[in-house]
Amino acid sequence: MSKTTRILWLWLSTSFRAAPWLMTISAALVAARAITAPTQTYGVSRLVDGIASDRSSTIALGIAIIVGGLAVSFVADGLGWPLQDTAQERMAGRVHADLLDVTTGIPGLSQHERPDVADRLELVRERAWRMGVGAEVLLWAFATVTNTATVLTLLGSVHPLLLVLPLLGGARIWSAYLSSTRQQKAWEESLPQERLVDRLIEAAKDPRTGLELRVFGLGKVLLDRIFALQTERFERRVAAARWGGKVDGSVRLVFGLAYAAAIVWVISRARHGQASAGDVVLVLLLAPQVDQMTGGIAQNVYWVGEVVRSFSRYDWLREYANQNSWRSSATPVPERLTSGIELRNVGFSYPGSDSAVLSDISLTVPAGAAVALVGENGAGKTTLVKLLARMYDPTTGRILVDGVDLATIQPDEWRSQLSAGFQDFVKFELTAREVVGIGDVARASDEVAVRTAIVRGDAESVIAGLPNGLDSQLGKKFTDGVELSGGQWQRLALARAFMRERPLLLLLDEPTAALDPEAEHRLYEQYARAAKVAAAETGGITVLVSHRFSTVRMADLIVVMHNGRVEEYGTHTDLLAAGGRYAELFELQARAYR
Numbered sequence: 001m002s003k004t005t006r007i008l009w010l011w012l013s014t015s016f017r018a019a020p021w022l023m024t025i026s027a028a029l030v031a032a033r034a035i036t037a038p039t040q041t042y043g044v045s046r047l048v049d050g051i052a053s054d055r056s057s058t059i060a061l062g063i064a065i066i067v068g069g070l071a072v073s074f075v076a077d078g079l080g081w082p083l084q085d086t087a088q089e090r091m092a093g094r095v096h097a098d099l100l101d102v103t104t105g106i107p108g109l110s111q112h113e114r115p116d117v118a119d120r121l122e123l124v125r126e127r128a129w130r131m132g133v134g135a136e137v138l139l140w141a142f143a144t145v146t147n148t149a150t151v152l153t154l155l156g157s158v159h160p161l162l163l164v165l166p167l168l169g170g171a172r173i174w175s176a177y178l179s180s181t182r183q184q185k186a187w188e189e190s191l192p193q194e195r196l197v198d199r200l201i202e203a204a205k206d207p208r209t210g211l212e213l214r215v216f217g218l219g220k221v222l223l224d225r226i227f228a229l230q231t232e233r234f235e236r237r238v239a240a241a242r243w244g245g246k247v248d249g250s251v252r253l254v255f256g257l258a259y260a261a262a263i264v265w266v267i268s269r270a271r272h273g274q275a276s277a278g279d280v281v282l283v284l285l286l287a288p289q290v291d292q293m294t295g296g297i298a299q300n301v302y303w304v305g306e307v308v309r310s311f312s313r314y315d316w317l318r319e320y321a322n323q324n325s326w327r328s329s330a331t332p333v334p335e336r337l338t339s340g341i342e343l344r345n346v347g348f349s350y351p352g353s354d355s356a357v358l359s360d361i362s363l364t365v366p367a368g369a370a371v372a373l374v375g376e377n378g379a380g381k382t383t384l385v386k387l388l389a390r391m392y393d394p395t396t397g398r399i400l401v402d403g404v405d406l407a408t409i410q411p412d413e414w415r416s417q418l419s420a421g422f423q424d425f426v427k428f429e430l431t432a433r434e435v436v437g438i439g440d441v442a443r444a445s446d447e448v449a450v451r452t453a454i455v456r457g458d459a460e461s462v463i464a465g466l467p468n469g470l471d472s473q474l475g476k477k478f479t480d481g482v483e484l485s486g487g488q489w490q491r492l493a494l495a496r497a498f499m500r501e502r503p504l505l506l507l508l509d510e511p512t513a514a515l516d517p518e519a520e521h522r523l524y525e526q527y528a529r530a531a532k533v534a535a536a537e538t539g540g541i542t543v544l545v546s547h548r549f550s551t552v553r554m555a556d557l558i559v560v561m562h563n564g565r566v567e568e569y570g571t572h573t574d575l576l577a578a579g580g581r582y583a584e585l586f587e588l589q590a591r592a593y594r
């Protein structure tokens, strides 16, 4: 199937899939409505001719056409609009559901990292409503075609030369096309600015950024920046719209003059007996209809173009999702780990960047082990955690889970066996019960499971301080919502990470950074004891990222990273004895606490 056919088919099938019967009935009504006006005009011309020639059969025909037209338009108008509106709503709903389905089906994170992909994704989302009006535009296009065919037949019946008039209208269609493409281009060019404006507005509104904004007096700077970006974007778009207005206005003027000349010509033909009075009436009354028709086609060209463009972007997204679905990864995830996880010459660069963030990492983490990643900021610890969660695949090398390449394991299944807590965790503004429970959606309403996770996350004191305990609404956006401190939110996020009791891999990327070192130490000690029991059953591995050596030293294996490489690894005792970077950093921190 060619790309154009595929897109048109996508448009047509989405419209009819959304509301098959509504669309079919609406199409019939729309066609009926489209032919009534020109047909009634024909009825009037018959009536005039009948009166002029005093022929009662012609008069009767004229009246029958006019009355029949009235009846049809009465029914089509009464029924058509509500049905069309409903079809339209269904289509919009369908489009949004389809879009969500496709985007949430992309398992990796690359689409958020590559600016070109992010731009296109934004365009798809932002223009989704244009796909949503697809049903209406389709019916509208159908109406225009029917209407055009009827008007052309009637004009041609007076004199074939009059068909030049609608042809002149073609220039108008062309100008509309030019103007819409220019506006489209202006729109697309201003998208990066639009994205930036959205982000800046978000930052300006977000209570979490409010504190720093005020301390550094950034409010005004931010507003000026938003205003400048918006002005630039607005000017670009207005210039395109103004250009379109000028071109369309001039073309319309030429068309109007040509039509006036045609009317004069038909009148003179009638005076010489070459045309009837009815013909003059027909041409006169068709004038506004031809103008409306070409205007309608011009608008249709614009809208058909918009809908086709939106569907072609959607088609691109489907292709992208298809190519990035990691569908070849179909190996089931193991139920337990026996040998462990091995990284073999793993290297990684973020999408759209050439510089390697991780290089040549080779490491074996035995099943059941707790491993700590340490290293200075930017050493690549979080990136390694993301690779283990399979948010990305390594650029080079492989990650083997019990000897099976992680890149071949079904991504959703792998993630269902993971649990994670992060430093920049999400503050889900739900009830406290849900905030914790969603760490294992299947058991989110299991009271015992939620309470156990809360104990493991050392968050009992947070719940005890809430007005309605677990059922308290969290977050400032709600009138009865309770706002928590950074540390309290973090404890709940940690409890959430502990909802899955026996994950094969638990990733803890500085999830306790907001707690004091003692609280962190206590928590990990408690956690390590429980983890040992679970690990004996499932071989589950814990990966912990922390800058605090009091915690790190408890790990079975400590991996010291530097500039995206593993510099040394071993147990706390081994590494201290080796006297390398670990020993140096440990000594530095220990001295600070003495």
Ligand SMILES: Nc1ncnc2c1ncn2[C@@H]1O[C@H](COP(=O)(O)OP(=O)(O)OP(=O)(O)O)[C@@H](O)[C@H]1O
Binding pocket: 113, 350, 353, 357, 375, 376, 377, 378, 379, 380, 381, 382, 383, 384
């Ligand atoms: N999404 C991204 N796109 C491009 N580069 C990135 C991205 N995320 C991180 N990086 C780069 O990768 C490098 C490693 O970052 P990473 O977050 O893995 O370090 P880290 O060791 O976890 O640091 P920290 O201790 O500060 O959390 C950094 O140089 C960073 O600039």
